[in-house]
Amino acid sequence: MVLAGERTFGAGYFVAADWRTAVALAVALAFTCSLVAGFALYARKAYALQQQLWQSQKLETLGLFAASVAHDFNNVLTGILISSEMALEELPSGHTVREHVQEVKHATDRAAQLTKRLLAFARLDIVEQPGPVSVNAVVQGLEVMLQRIVSRNVDLLVRLGETGIISYYPGHVEQILTNLVVNASDAMPDGGTITIETGTVSRESVSPPKGIGSARFYAMVSVSDTGVGIDSTTLSRIFDPLFTTKAPGKGTGLGLSTVKSLADECGGFVTVTSTPHRGSVFRVFLPVAADMDHPYPQHKDLD
Numbered sequence: 001m002v003l004a005g006e007r008t009f010g011a012g013y014f015v016a017a018d019w020r021t022a023v024a025l026a027v028a029l030a031f032t033c034s035l036v037a038g039f040a041l042y043a044r045k046a047y048a049l050q051q052q053l054w055q056s057q058k059l060e061t062l063g064l065f066a067a068s069v070a071h072d073f074n075n076v077l078t079g080i081l082i083s084s085e086m087a088l089e090e091l092p093s094g095h096t097v098r099e100h101v102q103e104v105k106h107a108t109d110r111a112a113q114l115t116k117r118l119l120a121f122a123r124l125d126i127v128e129q130p131g132p133v134s135v136n137a138v139v140q141g142l143e144v145m146l147q148r149i150v151s152r153n154v155d156l157l158v159r160l161g162e163t164g165i166i167s168y169y170p171g172h173v174e175q176i177l178t179n180l181v182v183n184a185s186d187a188m189p190d191g192g193t194i195t196i197e198t199g200t201v202s203r204e205s206v207s208p209p210k211g212i213g214s215a216r217f218y219a220m221v222s223v224s225d226t227g228v229g230i231d232s233t234t235l236s237r238i239f240d241p242l243f244t245t246k247a248p249g250k251g252t253g254l255g256l257s258t259v260k261s262l263a264d265e266c267g268g269f270v271t272v273t274s275t276p277h278r279g280s281v282f283r284v285f286l287p288v289a290a291d292m293d294h295p296y297p298q299h300k301d302l303d
């Protein structure tokens with residue numbers, strides 16, 4: 001009996017001991033798991049922060065480099081500008097070459113404006129004031145240059161609608177347009193069609209993303225292509241700075257992030273729709289200046 005009692009006691013003791021050990025083990029296991037999970041989370045966050053730091057350091061260096069290049073570039077452009085003006089003075093009116101030299105001068109002027117803005121952005125020059133800008137006038141002024149930029153096997157069509165006046169830097173609108181057209185052309189290695197369209201849309205018809213200003217009307221400029229299109233994974237990253245799917249030397253990954261920040265800067269926004277193998281449509285909406293904020297007879301409702 002004693003033996004049996006001892007056995008009973010012994011078994012109960014071991015049962016109790018097992019129960020306590022199991023709880024202790026479970027607690028230890030849960031603690032270890034949460035420690036490991038916490039550490040993994042911390043490591044992931046630290047890695048992401050490190051990546052962000054590298055990225056911002058890279059951008060800062062890039063900014064300084066761009067500013068110093070812009071500075072030297074400005075001097076080169078001044079030389080081209082003076083030479084083209086001298087050539088124009090010497091060429092008799094009606095000379096066939098005049099048109100080409102005029103285009104050289106025009107393009108140089110534009111490049112000088114861009115350089116000036118880059119320097120202003122890097123606070124190395126006087127900041128230019130924004131002015132009333134007609135989006136259509138910008139598109140028309142840039143059309144010849146854009147025709148030259150796009151690949152030979154690409155057609156560029158321009159369909160101007162009625163646009164309101166916006167209050168912005170004309171050069172910023174040129175930069176937006178140029179970046180989008182270059183991308184569209186790159187997306188069509190086998191040729192195709194780029195269509196630039198402008199118009200005015202009401203706020204209700206586009207429903208801007210949350211936090212976007214309060215303009216009632218937006219001047220819209222869209223660039224559509226019949227190119228390779230963008231798959232959904234790529235689409236989620238295209239506006240990230242330095243994101244590119246192009247070969248080194250071909251892409252910098254700064255085009256669309258610039259387009260987005262220039263649109264953001266004046267209270268506008270960018271949308272994109274794309275179908276792989278069919279093409280893409282980038283639309284940029286820029287707020288019509290408040291004092292011109294009246295309904296437009298031909299404002300478009302987007303589908």
Ligand SMILES: Nc1ncnc2c1ncn2[C@@H]1O[C@H](COP(=O)(O)OP(=O)(O)O)[C@@H](O)[C@H]1O
Nearest residue numbers: 183184187238244245246251252253254255256
């Ligand atoms: N029209 C387009 N069609 C297809 N892909 C595009 C188009 N525009 C942009 N992309 C994609 O978005 C990426 C980022 O574009 P961007 O910021 O202009 O940088 P980059 O042109 O230097 O690569 C491109 O590498 C490309 O993958």
Ligand SMILES: [Mg+2]
Nearest residue numbers: 179183255256
């Ligand atoms: Mg680009």
